[in-house]
Amino acid sequence: MTQHYLTSPNIKKIIKSRKIAYLGAKFFLAPCFFMLVCAISWEQRKVKDIADNTYGGGTPQTSIDSYWNGEIPWIQSQDIIENQLFNVEPRKHISEEAISKSATKLVPKNSIAIVTRVGVGKLAFMPFSYCTSQDFLSLSGIQIDEKYATYSIYQMLQKEKQNVQGTSIKGITIEEMLSKKIPVPCNSDEQGAIGAFFHNLDTLITLHQREPPKEDKILNDIKTDTLFHEYYCQWLVIYKEGSVRGVTMQKYHLTAEWVKKLIPDVKLCDFDRITYQQLINDYAETHERQTTMDFHHQLKGAILDAVDDGLIARDPTRKVIIKGKSPNDKKKKYLSRYELQKLLTSLDLNSGLNMDWLILLIAKTGMRFSEAIAVTPADFDFTHQTLSVNKTWDYKGEGGFQPTKNKSSVRKIRLDWQTVGQFYAIVRELNDTAPIFVSKEKKIYNSTLNDVLERHCKAVGIPTISVHGLRHTHASLLLFDGVSIASVAQRLGHSSINTTQKTYLHIIRELENKDIDLIMKSISSLLD
Incomplete structure (x- = not known):
């Protein structure tokens, strides 16, 4: 079949008439497959000249639930899988209200979404209307063959990606992207034939790269008449146990329980799109959209x-529609x-060590809750007024120290003199290497601390927030006080x-509005 496409009369005719050089089939069987070198006779057109309109993107305010309870796909960079130009699976959806009150735009279907700010080389053709984050440039009203345009721009971006390797450049600006040139055959039939050729080849590559069934597989006791929930449990044991954190493994086991509950009698051989869509629909009846999306992602790898x-x-799972019930009113963040x-x-800080000290x-x-309850007296450097974050506490499992969430979470946090004095007095007599707030015998959960926090909030007449809300409060106040985003990210231990x-886009926008006022005030004072 591959040979049929490689020797297609239409393609051979185009290659002969336009003197297109292409590599053999063995070189096509790779993720990057657009290996055309066009003749000089082809027109070189700027990207901006092949589309009627261009669109940017934006992120609606994350703290407003009604913005994130709509039906409109909102695409992020992580939704675009490199080399899969016609397969996008949106994780989040927004409402029309979110579009009207943010910088994001509704992009018409059959457009090309190109990642610009956070990396070079990722794009996708979008057969449906959508919105994007600010990391995208979208081209709509494509004037040439859509498949040809998609592959041509992708190939151009791959060259750009090679050029910036080893440099500090991580993205491409919108202006640069629009000024780039791609070769365009004058004949629309040629464009269509080439676009269809590579699209067919793309499909073939996907099929050829699948491993054929093997009798000596680890799962060799699984047959097509095996119940799906039994297969999924075995898949978890083989591929996930020991390779993911305990907390993540618990989520997989919870997914397995739901699968057994919702489709106890479905066999692998009967698992088709309708069955899977019904499974997702049934789960979505009692869960919000984002939770349903997580459920889908945990199943998809096994499937x-x-x-x-x-x-x-x-x-x-192809073309599955993710649904979900309306989110409950959430606490202020x-x-x-x-x-x-x-x-x-x-807070009661005069009655010895208690939960108020943790608050x-x-x-x-x-700090994150799991980081805070893992703190030992030895982590405090009272001389230099710092606190080392280098571990977490397994409060959901058997207890004990665990690694941090990511490498960036290992950090030193500067403390104010008042906090230093308070904690010096309370921890100086404690065991240096033992956690201050927990032990394997004395467990504590975030729900426990949330209850204590709720009582305090109600007592002083302020909105009730969660323990994680304290972390948001800390970051928000720093940003409002003019601390740079980079410094806040480092203090919070964010990986990026x-x-x-x-996370704090709504605050950043408020600060931008404040900056505009300052800029106008500064400019207007020049003539005073």
């Missing part, structure tokens, strides 16, 4: 492995400075500054 091993004929001051004033520590450092930007 695709079953397809590769010949246990399921076709991918039943952060407090104002005045509200936080009222909360801290209400104080999280409020003053922005992009995480900080997305």
Whole structure:
């Protein structure tokens, strides 16, 4: 079949007439497959000239639930899988209200979404209307063959990606992207034939790269008439146990329980798209959209492995529609400075070590709950006023120290002199290497601390927030006080500054509005 496409009369005719050089079939069997070198007779057109319109993107305010309870796909960079130009699976959806009150735009279907700010080389053709984050440039109203345009721009971006390797350049600006040139055959039939050729080849590569069924597979006791929930449990044991954190493994086991509950009698051989869509629909009746999306992602890996091993004929997850019930009213995510001051004033710090001290520590450092309960006296450097974060506590499991969430989470947090004095007095007589707030015998859960925090909030008449809300409060106050995003990201232990930007985008926008006022005031004073 591959040979049929490689020797297609239309393609051979185009190659002969336009003197297109292409590599042999063995070189096509790779992720990058657009290996055309066009003749000089082809027109070189700028990217901006092949589309009627261009669109940017934006992120609606994450703290407003109604923005994230719509039906409109909102695409992030992580939704675009490199080399899969026609397969996008949106993780999040937004409402029309979110579009009207943010910088994001509704892009018409049959457009090309190109990642610009956070990396070079990723794009996708979008057969449906969508919105994007600010990391995208979208081209709509494509004037040439859509498949040809997609592959041509992708090939151009791959060259750009090679050029910036080893440099500090991590993205491409919109202006640069629009000014890039791609070769365009004058004849629309040629464009269509080439676009269809590579699209067919793309499909063939996907099929050829699948492993044929093997009798000596680790899962060799699994047959097509095996119940799906039994297969999924065995898949978890083989591929996930020991390779993911305990907390993540618990989520997989919970997914397995739901699968057994919802489809107890479905066999692998009967697992088709309708069955899978019904499974997702049933789960979505009692869960929010994002939770349903997580459920889908935890199942998809096992299902695709079953397809590769010949246990399921076709991918039943293809084009699945993710639904979900409306989110419940959620607690306020952060407090104002005045509200936080009222909360801290209400803490009982005179009756020895108690949960109020843990609330104080999280409020003053922005630490995660699992990081804060793992703190030992030895982690404090009272001389240099720092606190080392280098571990977490397994409060959901058997207890004991665990690694941090990521490498960036290992950090030193500067402490103010007041916090240093308070904790020096309370921990100096304690065991240096033992956690201050927990032990294997004395467990504590975030729900326990949330209850204590709720009582304090109600007592002083401020909005009730969660323990994680204290972390948001800490970051929000720093940003409002003019601390740079980079410094806040480092203090919070975020793996990327992009995480900080997305989490606190609503605050950043408020600060931008404040900056505009300052800029106008500064400019207007020049003539005074």
